[in-house]
Amino acid sequence: MIDVQRLRVLRTVAEHGSFNQAAAALRLTPSAVSQHVAALERSLGARVVERSTRGVTLTQAGRIMVGAAESVAAELTHAKRQVDRLGTGRTQFTLATFTSGGRLLLPGALTRMTAAHPGTVVHVREAEPEDSLPLVRQGAVDLALAYHFDGPLPGRPGQSSDVEWTALMEDPLHVVLPETHPLADRRAIDIAELADEPWVLGCLKSEAYLSRYAERAGFTPEVRGTTTDYFFARSLVAAGMGVSLIPSIALTPELPGLRAVPINPPAPTRHIGVAVLRRRGHPLAATLIQALQEQAAAAVGRDSGRRPEGAMGRRVV
Structure with a gap:
């Protein structure tokens, strides 16, 4: 045994x-x-x-x-929630989300879900994908609103592959510049044109991402500031510390004195989607996914710079 x-x-x-x-x-x-x-x-x-x-x-x-x-942990969590529901008569739903995606998509989606299922108690945890996807695999959360850059979803050795990913939208990164910068009025920028610029980063993971794109363009970026908050990073750009690479959905609220300029293809992009456990999925997960898809479509409609991912399909990862 x-x-x-x-x-x-x-x-x-x-x-x-x-x-x-x-x-x-x-x-x-x-x-x-x-x-x-x-x-x-x-x-x-x-x-x-x-x-x-x-x-x-x-x-x-x-x-x-x-x-x-992972499977045993998920089964035990599922059983515990069933027992809790027997005692309270209320459905519990737990989700994890990264900050900028949650700010854009979750309020409207949760309003729709709870309106359709008023007895549901929702718990929200803030977590980056490298933490939230293991929580899905373990059954600790019912759904993760997450993202990945180029390449596969983040994971750790030995994790099971029974997580289903539903694409929601693409989130291209823009270069944020002071409005007085010579390139601020351009319709788009080649990243090689920024070879001599100092950089401020708004995400710890984006340094490796920037370095990869910079290497393709033939330069090594000089990073002068690293934060975990895109708004703070834009504030540092406004203070003259450098330029920054910011996802589209993190460009609000606007800051005076700044310009956000798209990058010419191949443009760095975050791929935003939803992860759920394929087996023992929460019965309300499909309801929330549909609401998130509607919110993402509305967000894309407000900004032609963001568009839905190609097939809007699901895959097991």
Whole structure:
């Protein structure tokens, strides 16, 4: 019999990549974490992690067991919510969202969902995709409003692939400049034209993204400021610290003295969508997804610079 607690420990080790960090997250000692993993390996008759001076990595068997751990966690969460609903008679719905997408899309979508299902108690958690998508896989949230740049959705080794992604809209990034900048009145800019500019970033992940596009254009960006808030980043641009790369939906409210200029193709873009668990999905998830699609379509209609993603379809990731 496989111990559920040992699966939980393995999942946490996979998430953090080390026994020490997993121990801190679980409020256990590193020795206790190691003992749980060793006991799991004995019960399976197979190694689930490879230990090295750089930390631990999952074996193929370990990846299989972490996937099972995600499924078990989701099933237990689902059962707990059913029991809670028996006691309270009220439906609970929990979602995670990144800030700018939630600000644009969630108020109207939640108003529609709760109007159609007035007994629903909604809980909202702010989280970036690298945190919210694991929460979906674990069943800790019913839905995540998330995004990804070029490439696949963010994930961690060993995570299961039973998350369904529904595309909502594209969110092109613009260059934000002081209105006195020589390029401020341009209809579009080649990113290579900004090779000599200092940069201010409004998202910790955007530095690697900017660097990738800059490398294609043949330069290395000089980053003078890094924040976790796009409004703050635009304020620093207004103060003369440099230029910034800002998603379209984060360009409001407007700040005086600034211009936002599109980038010529291939333009850096965020792809915004919704992630839900394919199995054991919440019965109200489809209602909220439809409301989010309507909000996204309305937002695209207000700004021709943003358009829906090609197929507006669903895929398993």
